[in-house]
Amino acid sequence: MPRKTLNRRSILKGATVGAAATAATFPSPAISQENFRWKMVTTWPKNFPGLGTGAQRVADSITEMSDGRLTVKLYAAGELVPAFEAFDAVREGKAEMSHDAAYYWVAKHKAFPFFCTVPGGLTTQEHNAWVYYGGGQEFWDQLCGDFGMRAFLAGGSGVQMGGWFQKEIHSADDIKGIKMRIPGFGAEVINRMGGTAVNLPGGEIMPALQSGVIDATEWVGPWNDLAFGFYKIAKYYYGPGFHEPNSALECLVNLDAYNALPKDLQAIVRHACKAENVGMVSEFTAANSASQTVLVDQHKVQIRHFPDDVVKTAFSIAGDVVAETAEFDGLAKKIYENWSHFRGEAIARGPYAEQGYMNNRAL
Secondary structure (H helix, E strand, O other), X not given: OOOOOOOHHHHHHHHHHHHHHHHHHOOOOOOOOOOEEEEEEEOOOOOOOOHHHHHHHHHHHHHHHOOOOEEXXXXXXXXXXXXXXXXXXXXXXXXXXXXXXXXXHOOOOOOHXXXXXXXXXXXXXXXXXXXXXXOHHHHHHHHHHOOOEEEEEEEEOOOOOOEEEOOOOOOHHHHOOOEEEOOHHHHHHHHHOOOEEEOOOHHHHHHHHHHOOOOEEOOOOHHHHHHHOHHHOOOEEEOOOOOOOOOEEEEEEEHHXXXXXXXXXXXXXXXXXXXXXXXXXXXXXXXHHHXXXXXXXXXXXXXXXXXHHHHHHHHHXXXXXXXXXXXXXXXXXXXXXXXXXXXXXXXXXXXXXXXXXXXXXXX
């Protein structure tokens, strides 16, 4: 039998056939090259320090990490929809996602503020622990799922200040008659203390304070308050507040849009939000410290603590307001009970953790 002569051409031909056979037997994994374009609406003014810039970082991070396969264009409050229409814009698919604060949606469901902050509630570290490891995210998924959405932690400001007042607060009686910008359950506390709570988006606060529509406001803390120039109108600055021990921010995502993404892009959305959740709080911690120095040294702002009876009255009423959410429906009851149990354990832990250390450090 004659021998076959092997040459370069026959070898290459055989290799090609073999490769084709191997590819047919073991097909390459499918990699989706479909591109997605999302709109993000926010409840913040354009490029507002911390809140607005943090939202932009989330949008930019998603776009960059996906190498442009998922591009997110940000629309600040009022550019696509008004600030307080962000929830409905995402639910209805006018935008695929938003960056906002969940307590703005208390009229949609009484349990939403638990995923941002409630008076007398959790600090930033405690809140993150509850959402990530204490069952909070699972309840949040259920709550948002009823509206066709998902939500992820995406920033926060830490403990907020009590606010700017045009008159000095000597006792709880001085809260009576005050018209104060304050959202969430904190608004109900002010109402029950005899004041009148007004809910305004950030861009409308300063004009309202200047015109006398309100005579007191809380916003965030020294960094953002300095940027808004509240010290020019209101003389008295009180803190810390009872109403927002955390103020976690969220990215709401339309569930159909999210489910339409490949798994890797879904993961990018989640991790971009989680990265900003850590980064923004760090930024606020640094910037608030520096801005407080500017307020005191350059603008001669007097920062004060609330009188003890104001604090005790506010926390007492807050406990009632928060507990009453459990009466709204079965889901609200489950969320409150889970959150309340976690809060109790966190309070017991506090004296032996950061709270105890900071008390000792001040001695």
